[in-house]
Amino acid sequence: MHLGPFVRSSLRSATTGGGRYHLWMGTLTVLMLTGGYCYFLQLRDGLGVTGMSDHVSWGLYISNFTFLVGLAAAAMMLVLPAYILEQVDFGKAVLLAEGVAVSALVMCLAFVVVDIGNPLGGWHLMPGIGFLNWPRSLLAWDVLVLNGYLALNLAIPFYLLYNRYAGHPPAKSKYLPWMYISVMWAVSIHLVTAFLLAGLPARPFWNSALLGPRFLASAFTAGPAFMILLLWFVRRNTAYPIAEGALSKLAMITTVAAQINLVMLLSELFYEFYWPTHHGIHAVYLYFGLDGHHALVPFIWTAISLNILATAALMTHSVRRNLRLLMPTCAVLFFAIWVEKGLGLVIPGFIPSPLGEIVEYTPTLVELGVTIGIWAMGMFVLTVLVRVAVPIELGEVRSPYLEAPRADRTVRPRATRARYEDVRPFRTR
Amino acid sequence: MTDDQAGDLPERGSDGGLLQKPVDRRNALGMLVAGAVAGVQALGACVPLNGETPEEREVRVLAWREYIKGNYRFMTDAERTETITRLEELARLKRDEEVTIQSTGAQPGVVFGYAFNISKCQGFRNCIEACINENNLDREADTQYIRIFEMSEGEVNFDLGDATFQHEVPAEGHFYLGTQCFQCANPPCTSVCPVGATWQEPDGIVVIDYDWCIGCRYCMAACPYWARRFNWSAPDVPASEVNPNQHYLGNRARKKGVVEKCTFCIHRTRQGRLPSCVEACPTGARVFGNLLDPDSEIRWVLEHKQVFRLKEDLKTEPRFWYFTD
Numbered sequence: 040m041h042l043g044p045f046v047r048s049s050l051r052s053a054t055t056g057g058g059r060y061h062l063w064m065g066t067l068t069v070l071m072l073t074g075g076y077c078y079f080l081q082l083r084d085g086l087g088v089t090g091m092s093d094h095v096s097w098g099l100y101i102s103n104f105t106f107l108v109g110l111a112a113a114a115m116m117l118v119l120p121a122y123i124l125e126q127v128d129f130g131k132a133v134l135l136a137e138g139v140a141v142s143a144l145v146m147c148l149a150f151v152v153v154d155i156g157n158p159l160g161g162w163h164l165m166p167g168i169g170f171l172n173w174p175r176s177l178l179a180w181d182v183l184v185l186n187g188y189l190a191l192n193l194a195i196p197f198y199l200l201y202n203r204y205a206g207h208p209p210a211k212s213k214y215l216p217w218m219y220i221s222v223m224w225a226v227s228i229h230l231v232t233a234f235l236l237a238g239l240p241a242r243p244f245w246n247s248a249l250l251g252p253r254f255l256a257s258a259f260t261a262g263p264a265f266m267i268l269l270l271w272f273v274r275r276n277t278a279y280p281i282a283e284g285a286l287s288k289l290a291m292i293t294t295v296a297a298q299i300n301l302v303m304l305l306s307e308l309f310y311e312f313y314w315p316t317h318h319g320i321h322a323v324y325l326y327f328g329l330d331g332h333h334a335l336v337p338f339i340w341t342a343i344s345l346n347i348l349a350t351a352a353l354m355t356h357s358v359r360r361n362l363r364l365l366m367p368t369c370a371v372l373f374f375a376i377w378v379e380k381g382l383g384l385v386i387p388g389f390i391p392s393p394l395g396e397i398v399e400y401t402p403t404l405v406e407l408g409v410t411i412g413i414w415a416m417g418m419f420v421l422t423v424l425v426r427v428a429v430p431i432e433l434g435e436v437r438s439p440y441l442e443a444p445r446a447d448r449t450v451r452p453r454a455t456r457a458r459y460e461d462v463r464p465f466r467t468r
Numbered sequence: 469m470t471d472d473q474a475g476d477l478p479e480r481g482s483d484g485g486l487l488q489k490p491v492d493r494r495n496a497l498g499m500l501v502a503g504a505v506a507g508v509q510a511l512g513a514c515v516p517l518n519g520e521t522p523e524e525r526e527v528r529v530l531a532w533r534e535y536i537k538g539n540y541r542f543m544t545d546a547e548r549t550e551t552i553t554r555l556e557e558l559a560r561l562k563r564d565e566e567v568t569i570q571s572t573g574a575q576p577g578v579v580f581g582y583a584f585n586i587s588k589c590q591g592f593r594n595c596i597e598a599c600i601n602e603n604n605l606d607r608e609a610d611t612q613y614i615r616i617f618e619m620s621e622g623e624v625n626f627d628l629g630d631a632t633f634q635h636e637v638p639a640e641g642h643f644y645l646g647t648q649c650f651q652c653a654n655p656p657c658t659s660v661c662p663v664g665a666t667w668q669e670p671d672g673i674v675v676i677d678y679d680w681c682i683g684c685r686y687c688m689a690a691c692p693y694w695a696r697r698f699n700w701s702a703p704d705v706p707a708s709e710v711n712p713n714q715h716y717l718g719n720r721a722r723k724k725g726v727v728e729k730c731t732f733c734i735h736r737t738r739q740g741r742l743p744s745c746v747e748a749c750p751t752g753a754r755v756f757g758n759l760l761d762p763d764s765e766i767r768w769v770l771e772h773k774q775v776f777r778l779k780e781d782l783k784t785e786p787r788f789w790y791f792t793d
Binding site for chain 1: 535539542609615617625626627628629631647656659660661662663664665679680681682683684685686688689690691692693694696697698699700701702723724725726727779782
């Protein structure tokens with residue numbers, strides 16, 4: 040079997056690189072350690088070290104969770120055309136998309152874990168030894184679909200990469216059915232997360248039929264925008280063949296999704312403000328402030344302005360087709376959706392409280408430390424996955440057994456060590 | 469570790485240095501039992517006995533047994549008795565508190581209901597104080613289950629209501645309206661719990677197993693009446709102020725990171741007494757009783773007064789009504 044060498048080669052790919060690579064990974068490690076220390080403080084003293092309160096009982100953690108579920112789901116936007124519509128130029132990009140999905144899911148699960156007050160009780164969720172309140176609780180659904188999606192997105196790329204490494208072509212019959220399932224599943228993780236919030240009549244801000252579709256639209260805006268940035272980076276720094284067409288198709292997907300997202304935003308604003316009802320009070324707080332409280336107002340208008348700006352830029356052919364302009368546009372769009380969905384969705388649902396009391400929310404340094412630590416962890420995972428996948432896909436890293444003559448197959452691959460060190464998938468400049 | 473080693477424990481207790489601690493002798497029997505139990509536990513082998521007093525050891529063993537226990541809702545009567553014994557023992561060992569924890573179940577033919585007379589309430593908030601003392605609420609965080617809203621005469625409007633008033637009451641031109649957990653007949657909070665740590669009892673009380681709760685706070689988001697509270701840090705109740713009359717599903721010690729709520733004073737009401745807020749109210753604004761008993765005061769109010777409930781449109785069916793004289 041090639042498993043041992045596969046793991047060894049992967050570790051080697053992930054740990055070798057130029058100075059910039061080590062600087063990047065070192066920075067991420069420092070951020071993760073800082074986040075780890077902040078989480079230790081939170082474990083020791085309780086969630087009181089965050090800015091959350093009985094009034095705003097979910098904050099930055101759950102906000103980032105909902106946003107990242109979208110990023111994870113958006114991997115499907117690549118899988119769909121690549122394997123189902125047989126648009127081959129996406130083929131190479133799909134592995135990277137699944138890497139994004141995995142790292143986003145790792146971040147999602149981490150954000151849920153840090154948000155939990157009694158993480159040692161986590162085993163209570165496990166069917167069999169614990170009690171999973173399924174199908175009644177949407178959170179139980181979310182636990183299932185997120186973990187299922189993570190398993191799918193780990194298994195499929197592993198199968199593809201491992202076979203490539205071992206030198207046999209992956210059998211379509213073995214992975215394609217799972218690809219189809221993964222596509223459906225991507226929609227489900229995001230819808231379930233939206234339903235988790237939309238199913239609460241106590242919170243009229245979320246209790247809307249549009250929330251699910253809006254989640255999907257914003258995910259399919261931010262997800263491909265992130266993918267464009269990643270693919271562009273990989274293409275610049277490695278020999279990995281990412282067709283020009285892949286980038287332009289993704290840019291088109293992003294544009295359409297961004298437009299749909301804006302249409303939904305418009306209908307939401309119309310619904311809340313044309314005939315204002317008491318249920319719209321959260322939107323009033325979010326967009327205009329309420330009784331002298333307006334912590335979120337500057338954020339949401341920044342987000343909406345950037346969103347409109349970036350969408351308009353994407354709709355302009357000359358901007359979308361120019362990579363130099365496309366990249367900053369995608370970065371702006373990604374940031375705008377993060378602010379809009381991160382700060383503008385979860386938090387205003389709690390303000391004012393169901394009994395009309397206004398208590399605002401400001402994250403604390405500890406909370407920010409944990410949040411940044413988790414993002415660093417996600418980026419770390421993504422970097423490692425890309426770092427491992429690219430040389431295997433390029434055929435630069437292959438099983439040593441493939442080179443050896445039949446008679447020598449019993450020889451340990453140690454002799455070929457020098458060969459790995461020659462592999463520098465990231466060009467140093 | 470073997471049973472032999474566990475058997476050493478009482479001897480360790482009679483060791484010179486430890487002998488000076490009177491607690492050791494008092495708990496010798498308990499230690500024997502706990503030691504024997506721990507003797508067969510794998511965990512015991514992982515943690516060195518060095519430097520650990522028998523008392524610390526007992527706490528560790530009890531805490532471990534508590535950690536691996538199941539959901540109260542699905543426990544057998546024997547398991548319930550066992551966990552209660554452990555919890556009482558832990559209260560004694562860790563916090564030096566002598567408490568009695570009941571597991572009194574719902575009484576047959578009883579469904580509790582509550583009515584609040586907004587003409588009578590004067591905003592004195594004796595109910596809040598009584599609730600804090602009765603239910604061992606966190607003094608440090610100033611946790612309160614009850615909120616009294618001061619509202620301008622004329623309309624029930626929570627947007628204009630103020631629950632943080634600090635002036636002499638009753639204020640001119642105002643009326644007072646109290647909220648707490650309404651023990652809805654159709655509670656949105658229980659169905660969202662991913663681990664089934666909160667549920668409705670047959671007598672209508674919505675309870676939480678604090679030891680099964682994982683602290684995700686989904687129930688807090690689901691409650692339309694803002695009735696649930698979270699332990700943002702380890703709750704602090706001075707030992708001298710602890711109410712020792714406790715219920716597993718009610719006012720027993722909570723821990724950091726779990727949700728809690730009003731239980732209509734389950735430890736009192738299941739024994740036929742009134743909730744402490746009802747008893748403490750100096751104006752008689754609070755009415756409590758068995759909805760299934762046609763002669764109860766609550767039934768009289770429901771039959772003879774114009775009553776209303778909050779957010780009827782949500783179909784939560786609160787068992788908490790408001791009325792006027």
